[in-house]
Amino acid sequence: MSFNAMNVLLVEDDRDLAASVADYLALEEIDVDHAYNGQAGLTLACSGHYDVLLLDLMLPRMDGLTLCEKLREQGIDTPVLMLTARDTLDDKVAGFRAGTDDYLVKPFALEELIVRIQALAKRRSGQVRKLQVADLILDLSARQAERAGQTLKLTPSGWTLLETLMRSSPSVLSKRELEQALWPDDAPDSNALKVHLYHLRQQVDKPFDQALIHTLPGQGFVLKAKG
CATH class of the missing domain: 3.40.50.2300 (Response regulator)
Known part of the structure; x- marks a missing residue:
């Protein structure tokens, strides 16, 4: 730094x-x-x-x-x-x-x-209790996620991915950084992250008009409202 x-x-x-x-x-x-x-x-x-x-x-x-x-x-x-x-x-x-x-x-x-x-x-605080990007809210104390007032049903891996993306928003995270968040020791295989991201997008983006999770070719992934 x-x-x-x-x-x-x-x-x-x-x-x-x-x-x-x-x-x-x-x-x-x-x-x-x-x-x-x-x-x-x-x-x-x-x-x-x-x-x-x-x-x-x-x-x-x-x-x-x-x-x-x-x-x-x-x-x-x-x-x-x-x-x-x-x-x-x-x-x-x-x-x-x-x-x-x-x-x-x-x-x-x-x-x-x-x-x-x-x-x-050198770090962001781990003490924050609520993360919000646009109409997406992650309540860390209650361990609840919602978008536009609708509760999201997340798997443990989905929660980890979403929290990681929201804590870094609007910065881009590489594939490697997301894999390390999910599997600190060793990622299972090259397609595992892709599968988890697909399921997360089904919850976070598919039912809504605006996508928040974006893939940036050659860079990685970012969660932010475009505009």
């Missing part, structure tokens, strides 16, 4: 701390957007694209845990690093339940903050 392109959202009401963090991240060529309260942070997190969110726990207008819960409910899988003066086990458990990916206890060294950000930026 090139960290020149990294973009971080910092939600912190301590203006002096926020300025220090933003200045230090700028030295590392990390762009920072800043919000001073939870409501403004939620608006920015939902409208922009960020590699990592840095959330203070105690915020005016909406605390960090509530903000994180709302992001996960909306399917936003940006990794969240919670910044907090609280370091008890109960506080950390509450944070992880809300959808936090990592914790950094105040006061912290800015060098450690950089390392945590770089580690989180």
